[in-house]
Amino acid sequence: MTRTPIRDLPQHAGETVTVSGWLYNRRSKGKIHFLQVRDGSGIVQAVMGQLDVSPEVFERSGALPYETSLSVTGAVRADARAPGGVELLVKDVAVHHEPPQEYPISKQEHGPDFLLSNRHLWLRSRKPHATLRVRDAAITAVRRFFDERGFVCLDAPIFTPSACEGTTNLFKVQYFDEECYLTQSGQLYMEAGAMAFGKVYCFGPTFRAERSKTRRHLTEFWMLEPEVAYATLEDIMDLAEELIVAVVKHVLEHRRPELQVLERDLSKLERIERPFPRIRYAEAVALLREKGLPFEEGNDLGAPDETALSGHFDRPVLVHRYPAAVKAFYMKRDPADERYALCVDVLAPERVGEIIGGGQREDDLAALERRIAEHGLPREPFEWYLDLRRYGTVPHAGFGLGLERTVAWLCGTEHVRECIPFPRMLYRIYP
Amino acid sequence: MTRTPIRDLPQHAGETVTVSGWLYNRRSKGKIHFLQVRDGSGIVQAVMGQLDVSPEVFERSGALPYETSLSVTGAVRADARAPGGVELLVKDVAVHHEPPQEYPISKQEHGPDFLLSNRHLWLRSRKPHATLRVRDAAITAVRRFFDERGFVCLDAPIFTPSACEGTTNLFKVQYFDEECYLTQSGQLYMEAGAMAFGKVYCFGPTFRAERSKTRRHLTEFWMLEPEVAYATLEDIMDLAEELIVAVVKHVLEHRRPELQVLERDLSKLERIERPFPRIRYAEAVALLREKGLPFEEGNDLGAPDETALSGHFDRPVLVHRYPAAVKAFYMKRDPADERYALCVDVLAPERVGEIIGGGQREDDLAALERRIAEHGLPREPFEWYLDLRRYGTVPHAGFGLGLERTVAWLCGTEHVRECIPFPRMLYRIYP
Numbered sequence: 137m138t139r140t141p142i143r144d145l146p147q148h149a150g151e152t153v154t155v156s157g158w159l160y161n162r163r164s165k166g167k168i169h170f171l172q173v174r175d176g177s178g179i180v181q182a183v184m185g186q187l188d189v190s191p192e193v194f195e196r197s198g199a200l201p202y203e204t205s206l207s208v209t210g211a212v213r214a215d216a217r218a219p220g221g222v223e224l225l226v227k228d229v230a231v232h233h234e235p236p237q238e239y240p241i242s243k244q245e246h247g248p249d250f251l252l253s254n255r256h257l258w259l260r261s262r263k264p265h266a267t268l269r270v271r272d273a274a275i276t277a278v279r280r281f282f283d284e285r286g287f288v289c290l291d292a293p294i295f296t297p298s299a300c301e302g303t304t305n306l307f308k309v310q311y312f313d314e315e316c317y318l319t320q321s322g323q324l325y326m327e328a329g330a331m332a333f334g335k336v337y338c339f340g341p342t343f344r345a346e347r348s349k350t351r352r353h354l355t356e357f358w359m360l361e362p363e364v365a366y367a368t369l370e371d372i373m374d375l376a377e378e379l380i381v382a383v384v385k386h387v388l389e390h391r392r393p394e395l396q397v398l399e400r401d402l403s404k405l406e407r408i409e410r411p412f413p414r415i416r417y418a419e420a421v422a423l424l425r426e427k428g429l430p431f432e433e434g435n436d437l438g439a440p441d442e443t444a445l446s447g448h449f450d451r452p453v454l455v456h457r458y459p460a461a462v463k464a465f466y467m468k469r470d471p472a473d474e475r476y477a478l479c480v481d482v483l484a485p486e487r488v489g490e491i492i493g494g495g496q497r498e499d500d501l502a503a504l505e506r507r508i509a510e511h512g513l514p515r516e517p518f519e520w521y522l523d524l525r526r527y528g529t530v531p532h533a534g535f536g537l538g539l540e541r542t543v544a545w546l547c548g549t550e551h552v553r554e555c556i557p558f559p560r561m562l563y564r565i566y567p
Numbered sequence: 568m569t570r571t572p573i574r575d576l577p578q579h580a581g582e583t584v585t586v587s588g589w590l591y592n593r594r595s596k597g598k599i600h601f602l603q604v605r606d607g608s609g610i611v612q613a614v615m616g617q618l619d620v621s622p623e624v625f626e627r628s629g630a631l632p633y634e635t636s637l638s639v640t641g642a643v644r645a646d647a648r649a650p651g652g653v654e655l656l657v658k659d660v661a662v663h664h665e666p667p668q669e670y671p672i673s674k675q676e677h678g679p680d681f682l683l684s685n686r687h688l689w690l691r692s693r694k695p696h697a698t699l700r701v702r703d704a705a706i707t708a709v710r711r712f713f714d715e716r717g718f719v720c721l722d723a724p725i726f727t728p729s730a731c732e733g734t735t736n737l738f739k740v741q742y743f744d745e746e747c748y749l750t751q752s753g754q755l756y757m758e759a760g761a762m763a764f765g766k767v768y769c770f771g772p773t774f775r776a777e778r779s780k781t782r783r784h785l786t787e788f789w790m791l792e793p794e795v796a797y798a799t800l801e802d803i804m805d806l807a808e809e810l811i812v813a814v815v816k817h818v819l820e821h822r823r824p825e826l827q828v829l830e831r832d833l834s835k836l837e838r839i840e841r842p843f844p845r846i847r848y849a850e851a852v853a854l855l856r857e858k859g860l861p862f863e864e865g866n867d868l869g870a871p872d873e874t875a876l877s878g879h880f881d882r883p884v885l886v887h888r889y890p891a892a893v894k895a896f897y898m899k900r901d902p903a904d905e906r907y908a909l910c911v912d913v914l915a916p917e918r919v920g921e922i923i924g925g926g927q928r929e930d931d932l933a934a935l936e937r938r939i940a941e942h943g944l945p946r947e948p949f950e951w952y953l954d955l956r957r958y959g960t961v962p963h964a965g966f967g968l969g970l971e972r973t974v975a976w977l978c979g980t981e982h983v984r985e986c987i988p989f990p991r992m993l994y995r996i997y998p
Contacts, residue, residue: 141765177764235957255759256952256955257954260762271720288607307740328687329690333607334572334606341725356724520997524687527666527688528589528635529664530587560726563743566951567759567951
């Protein structure tokens with residue numbers, strides 16, 4: 137038996153095909169049953185008249201529980217009013233498995249804890265399904281963007297001996313007779329890669345053991361980290377802009393029905409065009425004060441500050457040159473004013489906040505050694521990293537993009553936990 | 568200053584361009600210096616005559632240490648004898664950084680421990696560089712293959728509460744006030760995904776805490792895991808074949824120069840065409856006995872058995888229907904003979920051994936409950952997995968492909984540690 141994906145049905149109008157999937161919804165009106173069947177690629181309405189099938193099949197079909205697995209054979213009829221533009225006129229139904237108990241997720245509202253505990257089933261519902269198809273498209277867009285530009289995908293290790301920015305937020309692992317940590321960033325490894333391959337990126341899971349329970353935190357999330365040799369802060373700001381525009385365009389082109397399921401205001405994505413506003417930290421501070429926020433100059437921006445700033449613009453805003461004192465040891469100082477770092481954060485609009493952080497890296501051996509000491513970091517785990525400044529050091533820059541925060545923005549979703557298939561949070565590692 | 572990637576030089580024959588990179592090698596002959604410059608995209612020979620540059624530049628260039636970072640401006644000359652088909656006639660050289668100490672990796676042989684400890688620099692050498700570019704192309708090929716076929720990329724979680732096949736080979740993590748494990752397979756999650764999306768795959772790092780130190784083991788490696796609803800063992804064997812052929816073709820098309828650097832016998836890859844031989848476990852046993860191996864029927868195949876079998880064929884061989892007793896609890900039994908499982912291993916040729924393992928999953932609730940009990944596994948962590956059989960269960964199948972073993976085969980590399988950017992092994996987590 138050949139199965140036809142529901143997504144492809146419009147190409148088969150007039151033909152008789154078989155669709156295999158699950159019963160998503162059902163209603164009856166007089167002598168007709170309307171069965172909504174989903175197969176993962178889409179949903180189609182199968183129309184079954186009493187005289188189309190045997191009396192037994194008709195009677196059973198009117199009582200099938202949700203998530204019954206079944207194959208429906210029928211004629212594809214074009215119908216402009218139907219979602220997807222087609223419906224199926226049923227000729228036969230074969231039931232594979234009829235759930236003996238009621239499906240736990242009803243069409244009514246459920247609390248988030250219940251839904252997250254049933255994530256393995258909740259994935260079948262329309263909104264999670266749409267959100268994760270957007271995530272899939274964003275991944276494809278990112279990879280194509282870098283492939284087309286000659287970047288090499290160079291996966292960073294997950295087990296890391298050194299703690300890039302302190303050990304407080306790291307997960308510790310017993311590694312045979314030693315201890316090590318789960319990576320919170322592949323950046324240092326990408327710097328080694330950039331010196332070998334010119335342009336590299338990694339795209340994998342990263343880990344933060346933060347005891348925070350906010351809408352923007354996961355303990356495990358996917359991060360994209362490109363790094364480019366012979367690149368400056370300006371170069372990397374251009375790259376970040378181009379990437380964001382490419383991802384938005386790809387998702388609009390390939391996931392419009394999904395964004396509609398999510399009731400996303402598409403006009404907000406359609407206006408995402410270069411150039412994005414670029415403001416210095418000092419300008420961001422002035423803007424926050426104008427808005428009446430009690431912001432103290434010299435501090436890093438907190439989540440409420442980012443939210444306020446990101447609500448001010450209709451496209452992503454690049455905030456650059458933060459005070460060096462609040463940023464990581466590896467950031468290069470601005471030669472025009474050493475109090476500031478050559479760094480940039482990209483804040484997505486609509487109060488989403490930071491989706492990208494990056495900048496130019498310190499490429500001078502003596503300066504980097506000084507910073508490691510000033511930050512009270514142990515020297516020995518960074519010896520290999522210092523080697524990159526000993527042997528043909530060059531200006532280089534890169535950034536990290538948080539995938540789930542980006543997907544939350546694309547989908548207009550409040551909480552990042554809905555933007556990853558199986559979210560891991562402070563009190564959640566099941567299922 | 569616009570920089571031209573070395574890979575693009577053939578398109579600029581006759582023009583004057585600037586290349587930025589590192590000094591890879593150097594020799595002098597009378598009044599000419601030959602500088603081999605690499606930029607990550609390729610290597611070009613820059614020819615510097617004494618009269619082409621100032622006397623200071625000429626003298627300094629004849630003594631530059633390896634891995635000096637520099638920009639070379641010159642005219643691109645087509646030369647069929649040159650690697651890449653072009654060379655650069657130097658007009659000027661700007662040195663960015665001259666290493667004050669000798670580059671630790673010389674052109675002579677080094678031991679593997681030394682090279683692995685200097686992996687951050689060793690990546691710049693020709694063979695690791697070529698190997699990891701092949702890995703990059705294999706990743707691209709895999710993702711395109713599944714994207715084109717309508718699969719959804721659904722990343723499996725790394726933190727897992729349950730231990731799929733026992734806890735002995737798992738890394739344990741302190742997860743706030745609980746304990747959890749690092750995933751050794753995303754399969755169970757992909758099964759949930761297949762019921763929601765029809766066709767899914769995950770492609771991420773997986774972990775095995777094995778105290779083995781062989782050429783085929785890493786503690787951290789990347790695994791690709793597709794899973795398909797309404798699919799049988801036969802379907803998934805077809806999918807595995809198609810995938811392998813697609814990856815080999817893509818790599819041959821896009822990484823031929825790299826395979827040549829690795830001195831790969833290309834004819835062995837060029838003959839990889841469908842169909843692959845498919846043999847039952849019993850036939851594999853007979854073949855091993857013919858070869859004089861002391862194999863006991865009923866056992867799983869060990870590494871030496873796989874090596875012997877994989878040396879027997881000139882293309883990958885699919886060995887299917889192993890004894891159920893030596894396979895995991897979730898494998899569906901063959902209805903034709905319940906002693907065997909509907910499973911398949913794909914062994915790459917040239918004595919590489921297993922690169923894929925998979926099969927059809929048990930889709931019957933009662934049978935699966937029985938297997939969990941028989942394997943002495945705790946029931947509770949698998950409740951969500953059992954739900955997949957409670958609500959619209961369907962036949963489904965999938966497999967896992969080990970990326971680094973596949974790359975080892977493509978490259979003709981003996982050891983998988985060379986097929987991942989920063990290998991993690993029993994005694995190695997640095998750099």
